[in-house]
Amino acid sequence: MLLDKEKKFEEVFRSHFGELHRYAFKILGDADTAEETVQQVFLKLWEKKDWQRGIHTSVRSYLYRAVYNESVNLIKREQLKMRYEIDQQYRGDYTYAQQSDAELRKQLHVALSQLPEKSRMVFEMSRFQELKYQEIAEVLTLSLKTVEGHMTKALKHLRHHLADYLNVLTLIIMTGL
Numbered sequence: 289m290l291l292d293k294e295k296k297f298e299e300v301f302r303s304h305f306g307e308l309h310r311y312a313f314k315i316l317g318d319a320d321t322a323e324e325t326v327q328q329v330f331l332k333l334w335e336k337k338d339w340q341r342g343i344h345t346s347v348r349s350y351l352y353r354a355v356y357n358e359s360v361n362l363i364k365r366e367q368l369k370m371r372y373e374i375d376q377q378y379r380g381d382y383t384y385a386q387q388s389d390a391e392l393r394k395q396l397h398v399a400l401s402q403l404p405e406k407s408r409m410v411f412e413m414s415r416f417q418e419l420k421y422q423e424i425a426e427v428l429t430l431s432l433k434t435v436e437g438h439m440t441k442a443l444k445h446l447r448h449h450l451a452d453y454l455n456v457l458t459l460i461i462m463t464g465l
Contacts, residue, residue, distance in 0.1 A: 308329070308351055308355050312326050328358055396450065409428065410428070410439050
């Protein structure tokens with residue numbers, strides 16, 4: 289009995305493998321993956337105790353449907369895997385940007401604390417309070433040229449002090465994080 293099952297299975301395998309492989313290749317676009325998919329279908333068929341009685345249509349139709357389903361499931365698994373990898377990549381980039389942003393803020397605070405008081409005040413009023421140079425000059429009772437001088441000094445100091453963070457700033461600006 290077992291010998292008959294093996295002979296029948298081998299006959300079905302030999303007569304349908306080539307056409308099923310071509311069919312799976314059309315769906316998957318890769319010969320090795322198509323071969324593995326067809327082999328997987330035949331393996332599942334072999335593992336069924338009474339595989340011939342479990343098929344209610346023609347063997348050929350059953351195999352085509354099984355190869356189609358196996359191929360579609362493989363594509364879905366690959367898409368899910370890619371979405372997961374993209375999500376993990378995004379989360380990693382986002383976490384890195386958050387950590388870098390916190391470090392950048394800390395270093396900015398340190399750099400600002402090293403500035404002379406007037407230069408620091410001019411910078412903070414310009415960048416954090418978004419005041420124009422003329423408004424800063426009026427509030428601090430300084431000339432416009434003096435405000436511009438303090439701002440130049442502050443920016444030069446910050447460029448020098450935060451040079452190592454230029455890449456982080458670029459990443460944050462470009463990714464919108």
